[in-house]
Amino acid sequence: xxxxxxxxxxxxxxxxxxxxxxxxxxxxxxxxxxxxxxxxxxxxxxxxxxxxxxxxxxxxxxxxxxxxxxxxxxxxxxxxxxxxxxxxxxxxxxxxxxxxxxxxxxxxxxxxxxxxxxxxxxxxxxxxxxxxxxxxxxxxxxxxxxxxxxxxxxxxxxxxxxxxxxxxxxxxxxxxxxxxxxxxxxxxxxxxxxxxxxxxxxxxxxxxxxxxxxxxxxxxxxxxxxxxxxxxxxxxxxxxxxxxxxxxxxxxxxxxxxxxxxxxxxxxxxxxxxxxxxxxxxxxxxxxxxxxxxxxxxxxxxxxxxxxxxxxxxxxxxxxxxxxxxxxxxxxxxxxxxxxxxxxxxxxxxxxxxxxxxxxxxxxxxxxxxxxxxxxxxxxxxxxxxxxxxxxxxxxxxxxxxxxxxxxxxxxxxxxxxxxxxxxxxxxxxxxxxxxxxxxxxxxxxxxxxxxxxxxxxxxxxxxxxxxxxxxxxxxxxxxxxxxxxxxxxxxxxxxxxxxxxxxxxxxxxxxxxxxxxxxxxxxxxxxxxxxxxxxxxxxxxxxxxxxxxxx
RNA sequence: GGGCCCGUGGCCUAGUCUGGAUAAGGCACCGUCCUUCUAAGUCGGUGAUCGUGGGUCCGAAUCCCACCGGGCCCGCCA
Numbered sequence: 001x002x003x004x005x006x007x008x009x010x011x012x013x014x015x016x017x018x019x020x021x022x023x024x025x026x027x028x029x030x031x032x033x034x035x036x037x038x039x040x041x042x043x044x045x046x047x048x049x050x051x052x053x054x055x056x057x058x059x060x061x062x063x064x065x066x067x068x069x070x071x072x073x074x075x076x077x078x079x080x081x082x083x084x085x086x087x088x089x090x091x092x093x094x095x096x097x098x099x100x101x102x103x104x105x106x107x108x109x110x111x112x113x114x115x116x117x118x119x120x121x122x123x124x125x126x127x128x129x130x131x132x133x134x135x136x137x138x139x140x141x142x143x144x145x146x147x148x149x150x151x152x153x154x155x156x157x158x159x160x161x162x163x164x165x166x167x168x169x170x171x172x173x174x175x176x177x178x179x180x181x182x183x184x185x186x187x188x189x190x191x192x193x194x195x196x197x198x199x200x201x202x203x204x205x206x207x208x209x210x211x212x213x214x215x216x217x218x219x220x221x222x223x224x225x226x227x228x229x230x231x232x233x234x235x236x237x238x239x240x241x242x243x244x245x246x247x248x249x250x251x252x253x254x255x256x257x258x259x260x261x262x263x264x265x266x267x268x269x270x271x272x273x274x275x276x277x278x279x280x281x282x283x284x285x286x287x288x289x290x291x292x293x294x295x296x297x298x299x300x301x302x303x304x305x306x307x308x309x310x311x312x313x314x315x316x317x318x319x320x321x322x323x324x325x326x327x328x329x330x331x332x333x334x335x336x337x338x339x340x341x342x343x344x345x346x347x348x349x350x351x352x353x354x355x356x357x358x359x360x361x362x363x364x365x366x367x368x369x370x371x372x373x374x375x376x377x378x379x380x381x382x383x384x385x386x387x388x389x390x391x392x393x394x395x396x397x398x399x400x401x402x403x404x405x406x407x408x409x410x411x412x413x414x415x416x417x418x419x420x421x422x423x424x425x426x427x428x429x430x431x432x433x434x435x436x437x438x439x440x441x442x443x444x445x446x447x448x449x450x451x452x453x454x455x456x457x458x459x460x461x462x463x464x465x466x467x468x469x470x471x472x473x474x475x476x477x478x479x480x481x482x483x484x485x486x487x488x489x490x491x492x493x494x495x496x497x498x499x500x501x502x503x504x505x506x507x508x509x510x511x512x513x514x515x516x517x518x519x520x521x522x523x524x525x526x527x528x529x530x531x532x533x534x535x536x537x538x539x540x541x542x543x544x545x546x547x548x549x550x551x552x
Numbered sequence: 553g554g555g556c557c558c559g560u561g562g563c564c565u566a567g568u569c570u571g572g573a574u575a576a577g578g579c580a581c582c583g584u585c586c587u588u589c590u591a592a593g594u595c596g597g598u599g600a601u602c603g604u605g606g607g608u609c610c611g612a613a614u615c616c617c618a619c620c621g622g623g624c625c626c627g628c629c630a
Contacts, residue, residue: 025570032573040572042610064562076573077610120630162627189609277628291628298630325556326625349624358603359623386594404592419557421623427579428564432592435565442592450589489569497566502579507593516589552592 001147004103005091007068007083008037014066018058019044029481035073035080036474042077052077071354085470088477089461092532101539102532103480105147112148113309114140116319117238117245118155121230122162122188124181125237126367127424128321128353128360134413134545135350136319137243138492141543143317146487149312154245155305158227159252160298164208165191166230167223168201181233184226192363209295213255220252237370241406242545249308251301259304264289270338280338282330291297297390299327303334306345313343319489322349322419348490356425368424377405380430381438385552403547407437410545416495435500437546443503443510444537447530448550450515458520459528468512469529474503476529479536492543499540506533 008027016022022044030038043054056074063069063081071082095102116136136152144150157163168189174182195201211219231248237243254260264271267289270280276292289300309316321327330346335341354360360367382401389397413428416422432438451457465473482498485491492521515526541548 023570028570028572030573031567031576034573038573042572046610157630275628279628286628290629293628295628297628302630316599322557322624324625324630329556335584348613349557354623379597387589417558418567421558423564425564432581434592436578436591436592439578442590445591446590453589493566497577500566504577509586510589511594514588518589552590 001106002103002483003106004095004480005087006100006480007087007091010066010068011037011063011081011535014062015039015059017063017139019048019309021047022259022273022511024168029478030080034075034078035071036083037039037081039079039081040077041079045077047078059497063291063362075473082476083474085465085473086461086463089475089528092477092536093461093528096535097162100535102476102536103483105145106274106397108147110148110314111312112143112150112152112315112317113313114143114150114317114319115153115155115309116140117234118157118244119234119235120157120160121227122166123185123362124369124371125234126360126362126369128367128372129351130241130370131353131413131418132321133243133318134241134350134410135418135492138213138410138414138495138543139319139348139490141316141545142483142486142495144538145543146483147549148315151246152244153247153249153309155302156227156248156250157298158223159209159212159255159296159301161205161209163223164205164212164229166197167208167219167226170222171309179226179229179511181230181509185231189363193219199345205291208297212252213295215256223252224250240374241370241410242547249475251305254301254304254308255296259308260300262304263300263307267334267338270374281333284334285330285453287330287334292331302327302331306331306335307339307341310341310343310370315346317346317348319348319350322351325349329500346490348418353420353422353424356423373409373429374405374446376426377409377430381405381408384432389552394472400552402550403549404432405439406551407441407541407546408432409545411437411440411496415493415500417493418491437544438548438552440503440537441552442498443506444534444541444548445550445552446507446510447534447537450530451527451534453516454523454527457527457529458524460524461528462521463526465525466513469526472502472509472529474531475502475505476532476536479540482540495540499544501535502533502540504539506537 003210012024012027012042026040028038028040030036039059041052044050045052052074052075059079060072063072067082068087069081070084073080092102095104096424114136117129117133119125139151166184169191170179170184173187173190207218210221264278267280271278272280277288278290279286279288283515287299288297290296322393329480332345335345349435355366355368357366378401381404382397385397385400385404453456479498484492486494513526515523515530538548
């Protein structure tokens, strides 16, 4: 929960006393530039059969005497409220002085699990999967900022057909007791080619699964070993863009610890069989839990994993590609309707990333890996930073180029509504202008630069702010509302859009309001604005995974 | 065939959940501003039947219905 002097709420509660039927949405943050909050009176006029004049008079009576109100203006069917800027400044300053953050957070005891990425350890992480990681990581940061104890989790699929196939390839073509990633992937590709028309090999893969689930020590040791090699490389790629996952769970551990069997037991009265394979009927569909040879299927392992997570968490969030939607409907049905688990479970889906040449495919080689993207973004940002800052030493240039590249990649993916399909284009991915992370970072660096030029600057809250200052103060003050919206909808892109708007407001302030050479009274109030601005940008950027810099 | 998602200037998006005031940005294009704090920036201009057709409503990009176009799903894969 967010803590701050919430003038929207105060206004709403006062209005609610005179209009008991008032809905939260009737008092909106104004988007049209008329005021800060706007009361839409249409419904009130209709319900209570009163005139606009009556409403205006009543509102003026109760709110006119509140000291945080600057102006009340009825226009058409709206009543616009303007909040005093010095009150907004005070509200922000108060939190930052005492906690270092605006808004302050009330720490919620609930523990939240955010599962993201969970990609099969059968290949490098590519730009399709990375949408999952970036979305999940930002979501985790957002929820944590909101006051929950968040753990990020990765479910390692090491017991399905894909990994068994990987192992078959290793055994046939690689053999090395200390294999590298590329050899493993080559082996995987070769086996997949052979599998297309060789049924004996299919039998071999099935046998590997049986051995693995049965607990054959040699199979376990080897599969763990090759999965770890690939997983390490995935994690290395992720850490390159600032993503670290807290907890890993191996599917095979849940099988051997009996979790999957317990799922079958608890569903025993609903289980049906077909050729020895067990299934349940979920929403008119057969959902198989085991194969006819007794080995487990993803559905039962996923149920087991969710039960395991519910032992330690009050709220589970899963970030998944849209192709999992149907599957998750059935998972939810089992957990909520059959097992009657009432705890909170949310799914956040994202649409696919494709290339201009079409859908990505690891096997066909039509893909762009994260490593490749990072490398090219680094080159691009290095080129730019060298051109812009020839005065800086090389290690400084490296640091800037690195932050710019990584921030740009993350921001580009997180700012887009997750439901939209994304066609990856190099020209857009490598762009460092416009609505991008560098746009935000650059503004922040200019703000920092102003403060560096002043020795022990005074700060002050003024009674008077001009229009650029006023618009910026308002946008800063509204930060908690943006966090709230993002949190409620589990949509980090709301924070991204907020941050872009904040940057535009700051740029307007920057061009219109000189600081360093301003008179003392002007300077001190602007210095405080910059302090608050820097604080909020830093905070919001952290949620977005943008690595903010004091100089660039 | 059934289900879910998307459709907003030439291109990419915000706004859709929770209907409300002249539809907000970016890219590209044309023009402006470095003798004031970093031009990765600023200001101005060109450019939108909000996929189409109905409906509900005082009011629809937003809600409902139908259709069109694109994506995803409908495995003893994950």
